[in-house]
Amino acid sequence: KQEVTQIPAALSVPEGENLVLNCSFTDSAIYNLQWFRQDPGKGLTSLLLIQSSQREQTSGRLNASLDKSSGRSTLYIAASQPGDSATYLCAVPSGGYQKVTFGTGTKLQVIP
Amino acid sequence: GAVVSQHPSWVICKSGTSVKIECRSLDFQATTMFWYRQFPKQSLMLMATSNEGSKATYEQGVEKDKFLINHASLTLSTLTVTSAHPEDSSFYICSASNTETQYFGPGTRLLVL
Numbered sequence: 556k557q558e559v560t561q562i563p564a565a566l567s568v569p570e571g572e573n574l575v576l577n578c579s580f581t582d583s584a585i586y587n588l589q590w591f592r593q594d595p596g597k598g599l600t601s602l603l604l605i606q607s608s609q610r611e612q613t614s615g616r617l618n619a620s621l622d623k624s625s626g627r628s629t630l631y632i633a634a635s636q637p638g639d640s641a642t643y644l645c646a647v648p649s650g651g652y653q654k655v656t657f658g659t660g661t662k663l664q665v666i667p
Numbered sequence: 668g669a670v671v672s673q674h675p676s677w678v679i680c681k682s683g684t685s686v687k688i689e690c691r692s693l694d695f696q697a698t699t700m701f702w703y704r705q706f707p708k709q710s711l712m713l714m715a716t717s718n719e720g721s722k723a724t725y726e727q728g729v730e731k732d733k734f735l736i737n738h739a740s741l742t743l744s745t746l747t748v749t750s751a752h753p754e755d756s757s758f759y760i761c762s763a764s765n766t767e768t769q770y771f772g773p774g775t776r777l778l779v780l
Contacts, residue, residue: 587768589768591771596758596776597773597774598673598760598771598772598773598774599711599760599771599774601770601771604768644710644711654701654713654716655701655713655762655769656713657703657710657711657712658710659710660710
């Protein structure tokens with residue numbers, strides 16, 4: 556059974572700081588890994604999708620890396636802004652072709 | 668990109684009534700749709716997986732008679748919460764897939780009074 560853990564659970568940083576969110580998973584036989592953002596009371600916004608053959612993906616100030624062998628992924632946010640404040644979730648396939656297990660989430664607060 | 672919609676976006680109902688939530692894939696045909704539930708301050712938990720034209724597969728602990736899922740076409744799946752109670756109040760999110768990637772809907776917030 557896939558288990559996904561995110562560290563830290565919560566993070567508060569001043570505006571402009573670079574930061575790293577961590578995601579670890581127990582079953583490394585994955586097709587891909589996704590990072591999502593969720594604003595309070597809202598649905599999911601897909602940020603980055605990394606295929607199993609890739610090591611990293613970049614979108615603007617976001618960079619996600621994937622190390623399948625160690626069961627880890629990181630989401631790097633450069634020059635953080637107050638608008639980045641949200642909960643960040645990683646999700647990996649589990650137990651079958653298309654099932655997905657979500658991580659526990661990291662709640663980020665960027666202080667102006 | 669692939670777009671998934673949900674309707675309604677939020678609903679308030681009285682205890683004992685049934686509520687139907689629709690999930691649509693707008694620009695692609697989804698062979699598989701998934702329903703998730705998210706309680707406050709918790710992550711998303713998979714409730715069930717449905718394939719078009721067949722019965723849904725429910726995760727352990729999810730009552731299939733309580734949460735009726737219908738996947739009648741390749742672009743539409745519905746979740747009906749029957750005889751809703753306050754403990755069913757939650758955020759329900761669907762996703763649709765035709766490959767190994769899932770595309771998520773915006774979610775439906777249900778409040779049962």
